[in-house]
Amino acid sequence: VAFGTIGNASTSEGSFFEAINAAGVLKVPMVISIWDDEYGISVPKEYHTVKGSISEMLSGLQRKGSGEGYEIIKANGWDYEALVAAFNKASSIAREEHVPVLVHVEQMTQPQGHSTSGSHERYKSKERLDWEAEYDCNKQFKKWVLDKGFATEETLEKIEESAKQLAKTSKQAAWNAFNLAIAKDHDVAINLLESLAVESEHADAILGVVSGLKKTLHPIRLDSIKAAKRSLRLVKNEQSTAKNNLLNWLSEELKTNEERYSSKLTSESAEAALRIKEIKPIFSEDSPLVDGREVLQACFDAALENDPRVFAIGEDVGKIGDVNQAFAGLQNKFGELRVTDTGIRECTIIGQGIGAAMRGLKPIVEIQYLDYMLYAIQVLSDDLATLQYRTAGGQKAPLIIRTRGHRLEGIWHSGSPMGMIINSIRGIHVLVPRNMTKAAGFYNTMLKSDDPALIVECLNGYRLKEKIPNNIGEYTLPLGVPEIIREGTDLTVVTYGSMCRVVLEAAKDLEELNISIEVIDVQTLLPFDVHHKIVESIHKTNRVIFADEDVPGGTSAYMMQKVVEEQNAYVHLDSKPVTISAKPHRPAFASDGDYFSKPNPETIFDKVYEIMNEVNPKEYPAIYQ
Numbered sequence: 001v002a003f004g005t006i007g008n009a010s011t012s013e014g015s016f017f018e019a020i021n022a023a024g025v026l027k028v029p030m031v032i033s034i035w036d037d038e039y040g041i042s043v044p045k046e047y048h049t050v051k052g053s054i055s056e057m058l059s060g061l062q063r064k065g066s067g068e069g070y071e072i073i074k075a076n077g078w079d080y081e082a083l084v085a086a087f088n089k090a091s092s093i094a095r096e097e098h099v100p101v102l103v104h105v106e107q108m109t110q111p112q113g114h115s116t117s118g119s120h121e122r123y124k125s126k127e128r129l130d131w132e133a134e135y136d137c138n139k140q141f142k143k144w145v146l147d148k149g150f151a152t153e154e155t156l157e158k159i160e161e162s163a164k165q166l167a168k169t170s171k172q173a174a175w176n177a178f179n180l181a182i183a184k185d186h187d188v189a190i191n192l193l194e195s196l197a198v199e200s201e202h203a204d205a206i207l208g209v210v211s212g213l214k215k216t217l218h219p220i221r222l223d224s225i226k227a228a229k230r231s232l233r234l235v236k237n238e239q240s241t242a243k244n245n246l247l248n249w250l251s252e253e254l255k256t257n258e259e260r261y262s263s264k265l266t267s268e269s270a271e272a273a274l275r276i277k278e279i280k281p282i283f284s285e286d287s288p289l290v291d292g293r294e295v296l297q298a299c300f301d302a303a304l305e306n307d308p309r310v311f312a313i314g315e316d317v318g319k320i321g322d323v324n325q326a327f328a329g330l331q332n333k334f335g336e337l338r339v340t341d342t343g344i345r346e347c348t349i350i351g352q353g354i355g356a357a358m359r360g361l362k363p364i365v366e367i368q369y370l371d372y373m374l375y376a377i378q379v380l381s382d383d384l385a386t387l388q389y390r391t392a393g394g395q396k397a398p399l400i401i402r403t404r405g406h407r408l409e410g411i412w413h414s415g416s417p418m419g420m421i422i423n424s425i426r427g428i429h430v431l432v433p434r435n436m437t438k439a440a441g442f443y444n445t446m447l448k449s450d451d452p453a454l455i456v457e458c459l460n461g462y463r464l465k466e467k468i469p470n471n472i473g474e475y476t477l478p479l480g481v482p483e484i485i486r487e488g489t490d491l492t493v494v495t496y497g498s499m500c501r502v503v504l505e506a507a508k509d510l511e512e513l514n515i516s517i518e519v520i521d522v523q524t525l526l527p528f529d530v531h532h533k534i535v536e537s538i539h540k541t542n543r544v545i546f547a548d549e550d551v552p553g554g555t556s557a558y559m560m561q562k563v564v565e566e567q568n569a570y571v572h573l574d575s576k577p578v579t580i581s582a583k584p585h586r587p588a589f590a591s592d593g594d595y596f597s598k599p600n601p602e603t604i605f606d607k608v609y610e611i612m613n614e615v616n617p618k619e620y621p622a623i624y625q
Helices: 014-026 080-097 126-134 137-148 153-198 203-215 221-234 241-262 292-306 330-334 346-358 370-390 418-422 436-447 499-511 533-541 555-566 590-597 601-615
Strands: 002-007 030-035 071-076 101-106 289-291 310-314 339-341 362-366 400-405 429-431 453-458 465-467 483-486 491-495 517-521 524-526 544-547 578-580
Touching: 014 030, 014 346, 030 080, 071 080, 080 101, 080 137, 137 153, 153 203, 153 221, 153 241, 203 221, 221 241, 289 292, 292 310, 292 330, 292 436, 292 465, 310 346, 330 339, 346 362, 346 370, 370 400, 370 418, 400 436, 418 429, 418 524, 418 555, 429 436, 436 453, 436 465, 483 499, 491 499, 491 533, 491 601, 499 517, 499 544, 499 601, 517 533, 524 555, 533 555, 544 555, 544 601, 555 578, 578 601
Parallel strands: 002 030, 030 101, 071 101, 310 339, 310 362, 362 400, 400 453, 429 453, 491 517, 491 544, 544 578
Antiparallel strands: 289 465, 429 524, 483 517
8 A cells, every 4th residue: 555645735736636536547555645734834725725625625536335436534633543543444445445545634733833934823813723732633642542541641741751851862862973073074174274374374364264163153064165265265376285185185075075965866876877788789681671660669569578577658658559659569469557558647657657666667658748748847857856866876766758859840749848858857867869779779778777767759750761670679879978970070060869860961961062060969968978079079170069959048058068168179169159949939830830940951051151151251152142
């Protein structure tokens, strides 16, 4: 049985209703407790909930007899006996009948308001506060124990005093343990700074820093670091043994704190995606030339066949094999539990995948279109992307999220909000294959990994012809390794996904004017070019364009920052770096809307030619003047 809790005010969220509906459809054996104090911080229930009661609002879900639906149970939060009975009943129904149960715990109190920093006297009436004081759970439980004769007043007072003392001593022990390591670093920093003062002409100023550090009542790690940096600024023109010692200490402390506070964003285990060995695809003369979707179909077929932990869920994934047919026939072959349909509920599709992945399965969950990531982004960002980091690698959910996007005509299924995505889900690998053979390789890699990943397929690539590799279920692609898909000498164009075909088309036209561009497919955005392959290309061409279908300042700007700033590509540039992106709006309708909203071969041609005109106006005179 799965147990979950939520406060009454949070049931106003759309994700709550989506989860309740999905669990009911799936007949999940779960007990969801709604703890109801009639407020959401200061806002009373009449602003939150129809009828002022979530159980009344959801009463239509109550099953009739042994029919489908929920079992809804109510109990008062101060009534111990009723609570025990309610949860015994709820867990029995969920476990024995495979029925979800909602327990609405009413008449809860807030001894200190929403938090210790807020005063509920500001928004509750005197009558309400008096009632809460009387019906405080601890007070009512004590009354129940006395009424039942389970203990005397004296015994309970001793228990209460013992509990208070235990809480105080435990709190102090935790505080002492926390401070012990900090105190050692604090003392080391003071000694190093005092030694620095002895050897420095700025002794008085440094000792002033030391004095302030010594007076810090409850020092934390940042205090020593700030003091060290402040003092090193004073001696920037000096050289001494004491300065070197302080520099060494500072360097080690920064490394330690990097590990302490900023490590484990992605897996560091032997099964980390970055450690999966590359296995190249094998082709032969007999390798069939098929639609791209059939490459994926063969890949998923092999994955389901080879690993019983693999399953796939999503809108239209089951019976029809997804809207682009990559799972066609696989539900019939492997069964509905392995390849199954869901409702239109992106938030809980991700939730299902996270739970299954944490339990050791290998789910592939589909978000039907890239635009629909908007509905899933909160769960991906808050729950999945942070899981590895916030547990220091203690918990993992190697979930694969499959979607499709980039280029297609129309306002709803042709967005490419990659900047929003990559800046919201750091901690999840984001892979952007240019064709289905590349996509299959990434699926194979991630199925071997303990990292989560989002794989974005090209929406307009499913009918393009590709060869199926002979080792379809075995070959893997490395993450963070760009591929040069066309060599050139005059300018480097960095791109990904469907834009690769657009840039390659422009490259052919430019070649007719003796302009040679090198085209690089980054292949993955997170991680990005881990071996700095792109800067090697720019070293050769001395010019660069970053092109994609995101809005201005989106992923094209991200790629520029990674290459020009992080890889120091600016030292090789003879022309300013340029970005090419879509317009700052959703694509307009029809072919013309697509053409004038997103970069096209002419866009690429014109921007490259403009740069070459600046370099050599005589050889490349202006075209449109």
